[in-house]
Amino acid sequence: MISVNEKCVGCGACVRDCPMGILQLKDGRPSVREEKAAGCIACRHCLAVCPTDAIALRGVKASEGLSLEGLSLPTAEMAANLLVSRRSIRQYAAEEIPPARIRGLLETMKSVPTGCNIRHLAFRYVETRARMDELRRRMVELLLAKEATLPDFLQGVVAAIRKKPEIDPFFRGAPHLLIVQGDPSAVTPQVDCDAACAYFDLLMQGSGYGTTWCGFLKIIVDAVPEVADVFGIPRGAPFYAMLFGVPAVRYVRTPPRADGAQIARV
Numbered sequence: 001m002i003s004v005n006e007k008c009v010g011c012g013a014c015v016r017d018c019p020m021g022i023l024q025l026k027d028g029r030p031s032v033r034e035e036k037a038a039g040c041i042a043c044r045h046c047l048a049v050c051p052t053d054a055i056a057l058r059g060v061k062a063s064e065g066l067s068l069e070g071l072s073l074p075t076a077e078m079a080a081n082l083l084v085s086r087r088s089i090r091q092y093a094a095e096e097i098p099p100a101r102i103r104g105l106l107e108t109m110k111s112v113p114t115g116c117n118i119r120h121l122a123f124r125y126v127e128t129r130a131r132m133d134e135l136r137r138r139m140v141e142l143l144l145a146k147e148a149t150l151p152d153f154l155q156g157v158v159a160a161i162r163k164k165p166e167i168d169p170f171f172r173g174a175p176h177l178l179i180v181q182g183d184p185s186a187v188t189p190q191v192d193c194d195a196a197c198a199y200f201d202l203l204m205q206g207s208g209y210g211t212t213w214c215g216f217l218k219i220i221v222d223a224v225p226e227v228a229d230v231f232g233i234p235r236g237a238p239f240y241a242m243l244f245g246v247p248a249v250r251y252v253r254t255p256p257r258a259d260g261a262q263i264a265r266v
């Protein structure tokens with residue numbers, strides 16, 4: 001399961017950081033406790049913490065990871081500023097984000113955490129405004145056909161679209177949509193999707209783009225399961241969705257938020 005090369009200095013960093021206690025130091029070298037081996041969640045912390053690039057886990061070498069030496073990171077102030085300044089965008093510019101840029105950002109998303117490191121997420125995205133328009137049209141057609149059976153809240157929105165078809169209360173004129181789809185057999189499938197969306201939100205806003213949580217898509221799919229087929233979401237699959245694009249609005253201050261969430265000692 002693990003192999004250790006001659007660069008190992010026997011420091012035990014991998015043994016101490018293994019969350020499942022699978023590794024042990026034997027004769028100054030890390031080895032697997034065979035009785036615990038099945039519990040490995042492949043988090044690869046043993047590779048990430050090794051100071052000498054000495055370990056490989058199931059053929060994956062430590063040196064394949066991105067070196068953190070000299071990597072620029074936001075200061076504490078910058079991280080806090082990003083969190084308070086990010087906004088849900090409801091006005092998007094006409095332009096699209098270049099496909100290669102979207103792909104690059106989604107590659108970064110492979111680093112998001114999942115319960116027990118299951119990592120069975122699918123990041124499916126709408127690449128162009130034309131495709132977005134097509135999906136929206138097909139979704140609205142289904143909603144109009146089922147209008148009488150919709151929950152009250154959705155009925156009101158659909159009635160407004162019937163009167164004024166050019167409005168877009170569901171997708172806010174965004175040119176792109178990310179659907180994060182989880183694995184129903186995962187340990188925390190829905191939270192994995194929700195958490196990935198939160199990371200995407202910060203990644204995109206930190207990169208100068210706009211995002212909007214698309215709770216509407218979830219509500220709509222729950223009410224009209226046929227809409228899942230339009231977006232290629234398997235029926236009943238855990239998912240969440242985020243709209244994104246270039247913002248066409250600039251905020252000059254944060255909305256005051258001193259009220260709301262409570263902070264208390266346990």
Ligand SMILES: Cc1cc2nc3c(=O)[nH]c(=O)nc-3n(C[C@H](O)[C@H](O)[C@H](O)COP(=O)(O)O)c2cc1C
Nearest residue numbers: 086087088089090170172212213214215216217255
């Ligand atoms: C789970 C979730 C679902 C949301 N769904 C929508 C949505 O469908 N449409 C929308 O315009 N905003 C949606 N929002 C955005 C919230 O309305 C927004 O976060 C809130 O009004 C505060 O504004 P801010 O994000 O700019 O701080 C959602 C937010 C969350 C966390």
